[in-house]
Amino acid sequence: MKRELLPPRWIYNLLEQFCDPHLWEGISGDLFESFLENVEKKGLRRARWIYTFQSMGFLRMKFKKKEKRLSNMKSIWLNYFLTSLRSIKKQKALFTINLVGLIMAISCSLFALVYINDELKFDTHHSDLDQTYRLYKRYINVQEEVDHLTYETSGLMGPTMKDEYPEVEDFIRICPWWSRVILSYKETSLATEEIYFTDSTFFDFFDYELIQGDPNTVLSVPLSIALSESFARKLFANEDPIGKVVTGLKDLDYTVTGVFKDPPRQSSLQFDALISWSTSVPGVGPLRYRWMNNWLAQGIFTFVKLAQDANPVALTEKLPKMMERHFEERADQYFLKLMPLKEMYLYGERVRNNRGMKVGSITFVYMLGFSAFLIFLIASVNYINIALSRAAQTRTEVGIRKVMGSSRKQLMGRFISETFFSTTTASIFSLLLVIWLLPGANILSGKELPVQDFFQPEILAVVVVFIFATSLLVGLYPAFILSSPPISTILKTSSGVVGSTGWFRKILLTLQYTISIFLIVCTSIVIRQTNYLESKPVGFDKELLLVLDVDNEVKTRVEVLENELQKHPNILSVSTTRSTIGDGSYTTNVIPEGYTDELGTRIFGVDQEFFETYGVKTLFGRTFLKNSSADSANIVVNKAMVDFMGWDDPVGKHIRFAAGGQPVPIIGVVNNFHVNSLATDEIEPMILYLDLSSKSYTSIRIGNGNLKETIDHVQETWDELAERTPFTAFFTDDWFNEQYNKERKLLKISSIYSVISIILCALGLFGLTALLLQQRTKEISIRKVLGASLSSIISMMNKQFLVIILISFTIAAPLAYFLISDWLDQFVYRTSVSSLPFILAGGLTLLISVLIVSWLSVRSASVNPSENLSTE
């Protein structure tokens, strides 16, 4: 040909595939002829277009290739389907076992899938996600053996980074408030724990939608506040919030300058209200919080946005230099790092001091996914095992089908389609089950997954792919084995097991038991650890101790409150302090007598009644004298301090608070008590000092009388004193228990998974044993005729399973031991890994298995042998 005068290839190929081969030559010839003619008349480009249009005209049924369809194909598949149904009907128990197993497994997987998918979507609504990083630091203090990661940064780090490094395009500072804040407008007062101080560029930096107000100026002026849509509606009802004045944090008046859409559920940052940063700047705003705006204090969070081509690793390497220039005294302790915003939610769990934000846990995601996978494995094994054991029953069917001319492929299709039927049914049931159980699962996992999350296209696509993949994976091997018997087998009457599937089945069974034992061991240790944390003595009497937050309008009238409370007979003691558990105490460096270096010590401010109210015992000396401020220059220390210093006679020793400071005498020693979660915080040396001016918390020791009536009294007293602050209080034992929510969540999920795993194992074993017994009916009958006792038959059946359980245990125990030791390592106080959970797991599996096998054996062995043997 002269030049490449060719019609478009794709449409040519398409048409060739489509057209009846008999007509194709004529059609393509005509098309080509007309094409050449058009090339000459109209040029190549147009000719190709015309060719394409003309070709499309041929895409009609008239020219379509006639399928080489065997006319009886439809009826063959219908027959397969009917046979499947019939075999299901014949073996209802087995089918139910399989179906229940599959439903449980698919439900677990489906929930895990949606849960993980949801976790991965967190914070993805920010448009500059890839360029946004959160500043955090590694805090190393060799002397005090401190080495951890923390989100705490100082107020000047962000601005300095922007000034000194061109690749830092922008920064934002956030200071979530530590405690509850009351916002009042006219008669309405609302409490929120989600209130942030933040820079004026907040809405520019992050993608949160401002509904009312100017995004550029909304948070510029001191005492400006922006509220979430739902919060504003609650506070103002139908009034327009803009320009209104609300009384809030530190009883100041704030002007509402903006209303924003509630942060989406999948956002780490969760806030009801934003206060302008300028409010806190000394000389600008009324709060004059130097600690939010200097280098020394570490209490706020910093985010930075880097230029598109910036290298975060290179920037991190430059940061020590910045520390040396501006904050030399901590340059050898604070090592700044950058965490990508997209990783913050899931991977940030090991970084401490993250307040006011939602955090996920990659460990939990892995645990959930892994457990779901294990459960799924068990169910698949059940399916395969039971399918294989049915070989004896399907043997005749396969033989006859082969005689009738079925190919091996067709027969495999028959068995796989049966699996496909089961998986599809199970998937539909699972979807319904999961949706039905969703509210419960949401409470359990602490997440609010909406039902429509299950109908996202990607989830549904995964489910469909999953159905097909499972049907193939689970169905393929049994199909292969089941379709294997040669035609001649139907002529034989012996009932040997098809193929050498015995060992394969045993391996699968071992795998199943291994998973089950593994899960039980892990769960029981998680339970032990959680119980340990909850029941370990905390050093004071945490029961019936109620703590009120009085750092508000009640502060000035605490004496009245205390007096009123003490009038009640069931209130044994009242103490108002600066510090309580979880709040108000801090760590600082002091110089004890006989110690040259500085020692990191927890400072805890109390009043004279603290020791009695909390039930902290005096070990040496005395505590602060009541009704006297004589001890304001004396201190009490805890036992850990004495132990650390190795003092034999602690009373009378002195401690200095600064290098050149006044030595303060110790007048007494009290026992150690915990002020933080036992999971993360150790007992540290502690100094208790008399602080009668800072009144933040009122703690109430309640007696054994009527609790409800006592609390009512406290509340009534409160309501008389407080005008706009609602009554809130917590019991100290509740506070401690709340610290272990994460562990409890893990405990619940892993308990459920191990229960499911053991149920599935038991079901599988039940099915398998029933089949084996059925196959060996004659053998057992003959044994009985020949004089075998019932117990010998039971032990014969049990023996093979015992070996399998033993092997499984040997594999599962060390695996579980390593994994769980690693998990336990994160706790400061941890239970020992004793042998009990292992004995429990092994024993439980053994017991259940022996019970099932024995029961089935007894049932089949107690049939009169003549009935079984006379069938031929």
Place this chain on the structure above:
Amino acid sequence: MKGTNLGELEELILLATATLYDNAYGIAIQKEIKAKCNRSISISTVHAVLARLEQKGYMDSRYDGMTPERGGRRKHLFRVTKSGQKALLQVKEQRDSFWQGIPTIAFEK
């Protein structure tokens, strides 16, 4: 099917095929109709009608006549069968009988 009645397009294509006699294939038929009646029929439609006529038994076909302008492909040649001829004649007779029955006066004014 509407009995043995021919559709208008079917009739035209049968006639064109008969006219072209030994060289009646898709493109040629399309061009013949274009020339005689000034009607543009798409090539796929021509093929569709040809296939239908063959199914009805009014035509038969063979492959022959390889030419370079067809990229080395043979032509799918059609010929009107006896029953095709009968059907054409029937149509013609029906028309003629109408024509004969029309009084000359009918077309005046």
